Amino acid sequence: MREERNRQRAVTQEDVAQAVGVSRTLVSFAFRGAPGVSSETRQAILEAAQRLGYRHNAAAADLASKRPSAVGLFLLDLRNEVFVDIFSGVRESLEGARNRLILSVSQSQGTVDEGAMDSLVEARVGIVIAATLFDTDERVKALAASMPLVNVARRIDGVDSVYSDDRAGARAATEHLLRLGHTRVAHVTGPGAEGHLERRRAYAATMLDAGLTPRVVVADEYTQEAAWRAASALLVGAERPTAVFAHNDELALGVREAAHALRLSVPRDLSLVGYDDSRIARLHGIDLTSVDLHALDLGRAAGAAALARLANPGAPPVDQSSNPRLVVRRSTAAPAHVASGTEHRG
Amino acid sequence: MREERNRQRAVTQEDVAQAVGVSRTLVSFAFRGAPGVSSETRQAILEAAQRLGYRHNAAAADLASKRPSAVGLFLLDLRNEVFVDIFSGVRESLEGARNRLILSVSQSQGTVDEGAMDSLVEARVGIVIAATLFDTDERVKALAASMPLVNVARRIDGVDSVYSDDRAGARAATEHLLRLGHTRVAHVTGPGAEGHLERRRAYAATMLDAGLTPRVVVADEYTQEAAWRAASALLVGAERPTAVFAHNDELALGVREAAHALRLSVPRDLSLVGYDDSRIARLHGIDLTSVDLHALDLGRAAGAAALARLANPGAPPVDQSSNPRLVVRRSTAAPAHVASGTEHRG
């Protein structure tokens, strides 16, 4: 038993060929269903392979065939469900295709991660689908110039991009709060990398359009804990906002915890809007109003775009935008004074 | 601009060697910091590589060097934070080591996934760390016989195993409920694969020890939705349990939603205990009593075990158990009648 573990030379196509009494070429052909192999030979080969325990060696195959078959997926943070959904979507659209999917997750929260992207390059993926939120446009363009790259959840001019209209989503979120009667609406976000700017810009623009003063609070990371810290300072004093629109649900939950620690009740004392419409947002007792960006669809579309790019390297850049949707739940309500005003009327 | 995308032949060590005026060997050695290269030559090589834009080709390297450097990680479900934590832990302990980490995620919720494991085999990883919960002991043993394998979050005799003591955790959870005065305590779990049995067994044993009747409800998947469906049937009628211990937080949240839909309040009408101590459990308004199995540590330990196995293939199997910890929050309380009894006393 124990001895078997000692890695005896792996079974190769050569071994299969000898067993069947044909050449290596035929074996190679047989596996890829290439034409030019009689069905009898193919049967014999497949059967012998099975019997001998032959396993295809993807690395060797890629090396020999010059054009790499793997698709790399670069994600920022698996604790954020959006990225998990993107992953699921990409995988789904790669199903059936002959491409392996290699996942690489950024190490660092809040800064550019060279290492994770490098690992994809060194794995010689033929194309990478990347959530490049922390990189500058310039750097992404440079990357895209050196290898096929599909941008997901972000738009960059001249680079294949599959994204959700952040501007529309952020505007909808902010307007929802304004319509409820809030005037002191703050925005909690994270480090201001180029990929993360749309939402805060749209928030600020919407506020200004309404004649109000934007108030942007920047947490030092895109984590609950960082949002908590940032919100703890924001939510005290007479001038504290009556509503907060957070960059995403993760941050919104941090704000929520901070509010509760300060004995502020949501939505009575503070209205809260997140972004992503994660499963947590839907839980009873959380009921977080949030913007759904359909991450699964984004992933599917990105996967399809990658396949298309691989098939046609010369095609013009894809620019595929989709519309997010505001999902109103119970974390938002009219501010206290307006609410009582409403009551009087009611 | 656009033309650059056309994959011109990649820069190889050969190119670097020619540029510097040395042999390929030196270049190869220089990159791996192998001895036998003068520091001047090394400098020149590294610099030329930089200038030419040379990227190491991991696939070719692995192919040439017989002993594969990659570690495969097989995970069941990225939507379950436990697995994300395991991933983080594994990666952490591989940091510094020269091993690439290749992640493979099971496709199917609830059944064995051959494909995902195969992809690891075809990537020719040197060892795989696997959360094999859905496989039979027998199958895992067979796999482990054909290639180095470290079991994580599960114990299998004769196979490297790094796990948390599920029996102790489940017993602690059940006893916590019994001590609160509950007698009708149900257990909600998922499909009964061998890797998932410890908790329900410990629950049942604990109930029997206390002279009570176990009641195990099996959802058809390990998802919130499935738990919701299962719990909807469980939580009606006069004989409905006053407490539920769920296999994990994911299922517990499904039970919680079902309870709320039935207008049962947690913990007043139903006490609830989960398992995993996920971040969601800690949120204000959720406050789920749960068992922390320290998934991050599990991942770290599994990574270390994999490295150790790679370094010493002949060593006896690792059997490393750790103790989970019950974290009591506000989702558990004495059952209604006992609670009022307590009030009288107080």
Place this chain on the structure above:
DNA sequence: GTGAAAGCGCTAACAT
């Protein structure tokens, strides 16, 4: 329908 031979980019003895 089948096979021979070259070579992918790299590592690893074995020279020198």
Place this chain on the structure above:
DNA sequence: ATGTTAGCGCTTTCAC
């Protein structure tokens, strides 16, 4: 300290 040589397992012309 540096170079030579032979593969790793596979794909892929190009013959037969």
